[in-house]
Amino acid sequence: MIPTSESDGARERLRDADRGQLLLVSGLVVAVSLVALVVLLNASIYSENVATRGIEAADGEALEVRAAVVEETGARIDTANRNGATTGSEIETGIEELNQNLSGRYARRGGIAVVEPVATTPGWYLSGPVDDSTTIPDVNGARSFSITNESALPPTDTGNASSEAVAVVFNDSATGTTHERYLYAEGDDVVVAGGKNGSTPTERCRSPATGDAVTLAVTGDRFDGDPCPGVWPAGLSDGYDVEFENAGGAGVEATATVDTGTEPTSATALTVRDAVYDATIDFRYRTADLRFKTRIRVAPGEPDA
Template identity: 30%
Template sequence: MADLSGDDRGQVLLVAGFVLAASFVALTLVLNSVIYTENLATRGADAGGGDAISYRNDVADGLESVVESVNRNGSSRTAIRDELSRAVVSTSRRAAQFQVLRGISANATLVSVAWGTRIGQNQTTGNFTNSTVPASADVASDWTVATGVDATRSARINVTDSSELALQSNDPLELQVTDGSPWTVTLFKNDSAGTTTAIEVDPPSGPSRVCSAGKDPAIGLTAGTFNGTDCPALEYGEGISTPYTIAVRNGRQFQGTYSLVVDEVIDSTDIEYDNYGTAPDVPFAVPAVYSATVHVEYQSTSLSYATDAQVRPGESDD
């Protein structure tokens, strides 16, 4: 072993100390640099990414009401798709207006449409029977609305004269969603004048539940509301598996309008087709957009973002 004098040992310790100090300083600089870079990158991604996501959500949210409007006014798939495509461009431009001033390019285009069927009856004095058109159809108080359904959205019933409803003991209107064992909603009046009305919900298993309201209620079947108020009893299709059938019983015991959108495409091959005529005079079944896919692009000097957004009007009702 080398013989080091006191002075030599001191010099070695001093050099070692300098080396360690330099190493700690370098390590601190490296760590600070990493932390600073990470924070800066995260801050930039959040800011730009947040704006891009906000734009995507604004477009998708704005298009939900547009799709419902196009469905109400469209007469054919071609007309509905063309109108929706134009509406996507218009909605995209409106949502991007404040971005242009910041040098940001943002736009959305319609990619695809998943078709379904809008079923309804618009006459305020109409009932819930099936159609008299075509002439060969039998007007029925008990009938099948749709079969092979996997999903239903925006299902609403508006009572226009609750005095025309039946009492609970007199075979009132029933709407059934069934996969063999029905989930049933029964709509009836609590008194002969119809000043108060109620719905009783019977799931396939478990006790029945009731919600009450005043006269002429609006029922959001898939939204779970009764006259604009949450109805805890109303959980559409509770306990029912897909595909299911939607059916009406005692359809004459009702006066008002109704509408719903199912994911099934009803055409001349379906058994329920003969239950419908032509809108708006009789119960109808017309093409409708069940959901749409929109391609969204958002570009700034520091961010390039592109994604497909799903537009599903009434999805919160599902």
């Protein structure tokens, strides 16, 4: 047996001590690195949150101004259409006046708002009585379309609505499909129903009858001011026709602005005149912290679908 020398044992103990120290130092380095990483990450998150809050506040202000621009531009278009001042140049003049008003209004708040007209789409504004002779042909868009009856609605039910009820018919020749929207009385209620290709309709909504006159907002999916989902037929192709059935007996009057190159026709006293269907504008808003620019198409009362 060969005895182990004391020097060999000492060297072995030193190697063990070195490994222990190395592990300790490595652990310390890792711990310090993790602490530094956490500090940097927290600083980054804090900076991003502060910056984001500033951006969201500025964006909110720009969006507020944008909403005001859309509302006021739409109001000017509709007012001009109702008053018969409906050429594109007159609308552009109104938008330029709006630009001056906005510039003064937001300059006092430290912002610069600019609205510039780009283009307008011509159409037709119609209002008044309609009947089976009334046709609105080749429609590419409709907005603020509503019908109101002046006398009692025909009494019927879903089984006979297709032949007896007041109807607005959307004839989509591109797909060979018709969409019917019916309005009639049933007992003590007035009912809105919808059908397709002349089939038995499905009731959409009803309301207690409180008098003869009710209003169906066709593009707004509302009946006498309350929501009535599904009135507007989704997915219509460009160039559809709008027609009316059984409307004359109930004294139905319609109001609408339509995008079509063909003048609507009717044997009734329906008023039809040139109109502006929509307007495209450039909007810019600038403050010390924000530069916002966008192009907006304004068509108030257009259906969501």
